[in-house]
Structures are given as C-alpha cells and as structure tokens.
Amino acid sequence: MQSTIKDLIDKSAMSKLQYATIFVCFLMNILDGMDVLVISYCAPAIAKSWQVGPEALGIVFSSGLAGMTIGALFLAPFADHMGRKKMILLSALLMGASIMLTAYTTSVPQLILLRFLSGIGIGSMLASTAALTAEFTPNRTKDFWVSFVISGYPVGAVLSGMVAASVVPASGWQTMFQWAGLASFITIPLILFFLSESIDFYLNKQPKLALEKANGILGKMGLPQLHKLPENTSKAAGIPVKRLLDNDFKLSTIQLWVALFLAFGCLYFLTSWIPKLAETTGLSMSLAIYAGTVFNVGAFFGIIVQGYFSSKFGLKKTISIFLILTAVLMVVFKWFIGSDWLLFLFALLGFTLQGGFVGLYAVAARMYPTEFRTTGLGWAIGMGRLGGVIGPAVGGVLIGMGFLMASTFMIFAVPVFFAGVVTFYIASKDIS
Template identity: 75%
Template sequence: MSKPISLQLDERAISKLQYATIFICFLMNILDGMDVLVISYCAPAIAKSWAIGPEALGMVFSAGLAGMALGALLLAPYADKIGRKKMILISAFLISISIYLTSFTNTVPQLIFLRFVSGLGIGSMLASTAALTAEYTPNRSKDFWVSFVLAGYPIGAVIAGYVAASVVPSSGWQMMFKLAGFASFITIPLIFLFLSESIEYYLKKQPKRALEKVNRILRKLAIQEISTLPEKRIKSLGIPVNQLLSKHYKLSTIQLWIALFFAFGCLYFLISWIPKLASNAGLSMELAIYSGTVFNVGAFFGCVIQGYISSKIGLKKTIAIFLVVTAVLMAIFSVFIGSDFVLIVFGLLGFALQGGFVGLYAVAARMYPTEFRTTGVGWAIGAGRLGGVLGPALGGVLVGMGLSMSANFMIFAVPALLAGVVTYFISSKEIS
C-alpha cells in the first residue's frame, strides 16, 4: 500500500511545482500590500484635487477595510467549495479591475464603492494564498513558508510608497492607480498557467475529473499516480462556518479570534498613527514619513525569521515571544523619544509585531482541515479586522485627548501582551 500523498511530500525535497506555487502566492501578497496602501499614498493628492476633508477620506479608508473584512468572512469560504485556484483568480480579477477603474473616479461615492470591491478581493486573496501554501508545503517547514508568503504584504507596502513618491507628483494620483491595476491584471495569466490547485481539495471534495487532475499534478511532482480516489465522506459538513465552532474546534477557534483581535488592534494603531506620532515625538517630517517604511521593512524580516524559528521551536511559543517583545518595546518607548534610535525602534516594532501577527495566519492554516481551511483562515482574519477597525479609532480618541506618544504606546502594549499570552495557550493539538 503506497504512502499518503501528504506524507510523500513531507519526505521529499521541495519541487519546482511547489516553488512555483509559493512564488505566485508570495507575488499576490506583494500586490495586495501595494493595493491596500496605494490609497494612503494618494490620499493627500486626491484631497487636494477634489477639495475634500479628512471625514470623506476616512469613509474611503473604512470602505476598503470593510471590504477586506467581508472578503475574508464571506468570499474566502467559497474557496473550500470551488477550489483555491479559482478563488485566487476571482480575487485577482476583482482587485485589478477595481484598482484600475479607480483612476477614472471623480466623486467620493465612486471611490468608496471601488475601494470596497478591491477590499473584497484582497480579503479573500489573503485567506486563499495562506491555505494553498499550507497545502503544498512539507509539514517540517509549513510555518516558514506560510509566513514567507504573507511577508509579501509589507514588501508591497514599501514598493507602493517608493513608486508613489515619484509617480504622484509628476503624473498625478490617477497614474498610480493605473499602474497598480495593470500590475495586478498581468498576474491573472500567471495564476491561470502556473498555479496548481490543491491536491487535498481534489481528493476530499472530488469535483469532476478529480482523479485525472490529481494524477496530472502527481506526475509533475514525480510521485506515483493513484488509480482511485479515496472514499468520499458521505456525511455533509454543513455550513463550513458552523464547523469552526463545533465541539472539536470551538475553544481553539475562539482563542485564535481573540489573539488576532488584539494583534490587529495594536498593528493597525501603529500603521495608522506612526508617522503622526513620530512627528510629535520630535522626528523631522521626512524621518516621520520614513518611519512607516522602516516599520514595513522590519516587518518583512520579522515574518521570515519568525517562520524559521517556528519550524525549530514551535509556532505558539515563537509567536508568544514576538508579541511579548512587542509589548515590552512599546511599554519602554518613552526611553527612546528624542533620540535618533527611535527610528530603529520602529523597525524592531515592525519586526516583532508583524512577525508574530503573520504567525497567527500560519496557526489558522494548520488548525483546520482542508474541507474548511480557507473558511477558518478567512473568519480568523475577519474577526481580527474588528480589532483593526477599533485600534486606530481608539488611538484617534487618545491622541485627541492630548495623551503623549509614550502613553499611547503604553496603553497599546496591553493588547500586544494579551495576544501573545492567548496564543501561547491555544488548545489545538495541530499547533506545535
């Protein structure tokens, strides 16, 4: 009797097909990072050309975040029904079309609508790429590769910043959206031609011609073909979301949602307020703007190194360490205010917080079985995004009250610490 395919993948070196899957998922997350942040970099130019205030821009930002939350909650679960590849294609199409059409908007409602649509695609893309990467990588290095793929997100944010800095002043904000939309659009043929559907999806969902499609992938992986599909489960899983709160998964699901809620709240507070608070802390305007870039560069290295350490000492312990370090750095931040070292601290915060935060996506990808893995990742992201909405809003209230930067950081050290502690005690036996 031949070994299960997943076990054979664990025992072999990673193949070209697996590297192609990882690369395309990584590329899609780079574009996600660009498409999320492009509105932030273009916002001042849009506000000036349309003569609109911060309240209107706030609605635009919120529409994008709402779209991302609903994309993760409502759209991503369909990947468990139609396949990861199809959902990634649908997401890429939604993102590219909506981003490109944004360049032709001339009213705030049009902008709000298109940001919402692009958010839908981005939310479902993040969940689908994390699930597919988890299903194509060996067990021994799965946490590293999921974290690596999601590390494309901060890279996209940095690239968008550099491109916007030269394109927006010279060619206008419309050109920036055209470029971002075109960059997303040209990935669609790449996905179609070079991305492989999940083998686990074919084996467990068994769509039409599943056996033929599985064997085609197995030939490329140099694994012995199979003659029959495994017996399909007759019992219906029902609504996949219900499975997340079934007896076996309920406690670990709630723990994951709580951890992501606190981590998202802290992360989005920092992303939203770092340039403003850095300026208040005495950095020049130029250095205050660079603080966001330094944060994202630190984030990339944090995601990758967290993934590597997780594969050595375990995922829960690594994430807990990263998030507790974040809390300590934020709690003692007042020590660095007024010194040049503050920029380095922003980089370390990006390293520790984003590294730990992305690790929670890897937890979700490991915790749930193929039948509802993308649903699990999507709902974890969606639950976390509620914290992502509340974090910046609470930060705005605290800044408005006149609290200092160090006081704000002390307050937001608490959710980072709580996220780390809750993660450490996640009860799922699937997570090391």
C-alpha cells in the same frame, strides 16, 4: 490515501511545481500590499485635487478595511467549495478591475464603492494563498512557507510607496492607480499557467475529472499516481463556518480569534498613527518620512525570521515571544522620544508585531483541515480586522482626551501582551 499523499510530500524534496506555487502566492500578496496602501500614498493628492477634507478620506479608508473584512469572512470560504486557484483568480480580477476603475473616479462615493470592492478581493486573496501554500508544503517547513508567502504584503507596501513617490508628483494619482491595476491584470496569466490547484481539494471535494487532475499534479511533483479517489465524505462535513465552533475546534478557534483581534488592534493603531507619531515625537523631518517604510521593512524580516524559528521551535512559543517583545518595546517607547533612534524602534516594532501576528495565519493553516481551511483562515482574518477597526479609533479617542503618545503606547502594550499569552495557550493539538 490522503495521509499517504501527505506523507510522501513530507518526505520528498520540494519540486519545481511547489516552488512555482509558492512564488505566485507570494507575488499575489505583494499585490495585496500594494493595493491596500496605494490609497494612503495617493490620499494627499486626491484631497488637493477634489478639495475634500480628512473626514471624507477617513470614510474611504474605512470602506477598504470593511471590504477586506467582508472578503475574508464571506468570499474566502467559497474557496473550500470552488477551489483555491479559482478563488485566487477571481480575487485578482476583482482587485485589478476595481483598482483600475479607481483611476477614473470623479467623486468620493465612487471612490468609496471601488475601495470596498477592491478590499473584498484583497481579503479573500490573503486567506486563499495561505491555505494553498499550507497544502503544498511539507509539514517540517509549512510554517516558514506560509509566513514567507504572507511576507509579500509588507514588500508590496514598501514597493507601492517607492513607486508612488515618483509617479504621483510627476503624472498624478490617477496614473498610480492605473499602474497598480495593470500589475494585478499582468499576474492573471501567471495564475492560469503556473498555479496548481490543491491536491487535497481534489481528493476532498472531488469535482469533475478530479482523479485525472490530481494525478497530473502528482506526476509533475514526481510522486506516485493514484488508482482511485478516496471515499467522498465532504457532503457530511456540515456547513464550514459552523464547523469552526464544533467541539473539536471551539476553544482553539475562540483563542485564535481573540489573539488576532488584539494583535490587529495594536497593528492598525500603529500603522494609522505612525506618520503622526513621527511628526509629534521629535523625529527629525529628514527621517520622519521613512517611518512607515522602516516599519514595513522590519515587518518583512520579522515575518521571515518568525517563520524560520517557528519551524525549529514551534509556532505557539515563537509567536508568543514576538508579541510579548512588542509589548515591551511599546512600554519603553517613552525613552526614545526626541531621538532619531525612534526610527530604529519603529523598525523593531514592525519586526516583532507583524512577525508575530502573521504567525497566527500559520496557526490557522495548521489548525483546520482541508475541508474548511480557507473558511478558518478567512474568519480568523476577518475577526482580526474587527480589532483593526477598533484599534485606531481607540487611539484617536485617547489622544483626543489628552493622553501623551508614551501613555497611549503603554495602554496598547496591554492587548498585544495578552495576545501573546493567549497564543501560548491555544488548545489545538495540531499546533506545536
């Protein structure tokens, strides 16, 4: 029965309900990007206002990243039990409340706690929106739509920077957090009224009134109604986290985790050090301020292009090429030092690296079945973020030891190269 529904979705034109679901998920990831980066844009003003040093701010940044890891690993999997829509709503409430309350903090410990809580919401939001998008889109364009939804993240990062540039100097950093929190709360009615629960979830978990609710969604999509629910086998499925390492998924799961760990490590090295890189490698002052922006603009277009080519030529091949091209760009970095062309290189790095590693989310969305798809996505993201913790720290150690930026870039080209190789050999039969 489920295969019949999937076949109908694959063969039918996209409905307004499916586009509405994609739009809301895209919007939620824009908020994700805004909420992650808002602390970075407000950090100088907070440091000046509270007279705190970089060490304290470093803990604040790390607490947000730790929260995102916890959210992806331990909160997101509950979406496989309670539903994707409910988890997206819970994540939005958690993000909105913690971001809004941040505006009223008066100490670093309060700031650390609230950044940790907002990180939990951000981590679970990303996995839940990717899973829901995968379950509402046709097989032929699934990779594109999952990548498109996640491309909201760099869009939010850019928008957050543009808003902060005018709001923080004029009204203070507290106002920026108030606006960011309000933006999250405004989306809650959109989730309630325009976001639909996954049909796959209703058919697998079979909560109360599952048949009526599934038929309601099918009717809005112009698809035939169901007369009964399929046999409920979810209780025999085992604990979802353990299922990730079952014989059918063990090798491909480990390969996916390794690829994301390596790619995230390189990504967070770059995002953490781009401002410093722009300052120390000869980029003119007038252009240095745009380094982070062009990196995220490049990321948006890279994610969209990757999604398109993945739908045409296959996920593994496309992602591998993107990640290996990133390694090549990092090797040739030294020839751009001292030139304003460095800004163009940052844009290319955003294009290839973020385009590539976001494609790995689409791999996870395809690789795992509905019963534990959000768990699979959450744990993949969580394992990747562990690399995100290590990458900037290793970069700092290397730079502190006296390594030149060019040498450091060449060192980080190695893990992202291997991320591309590992991706190409992911063993799952469900990934082209």
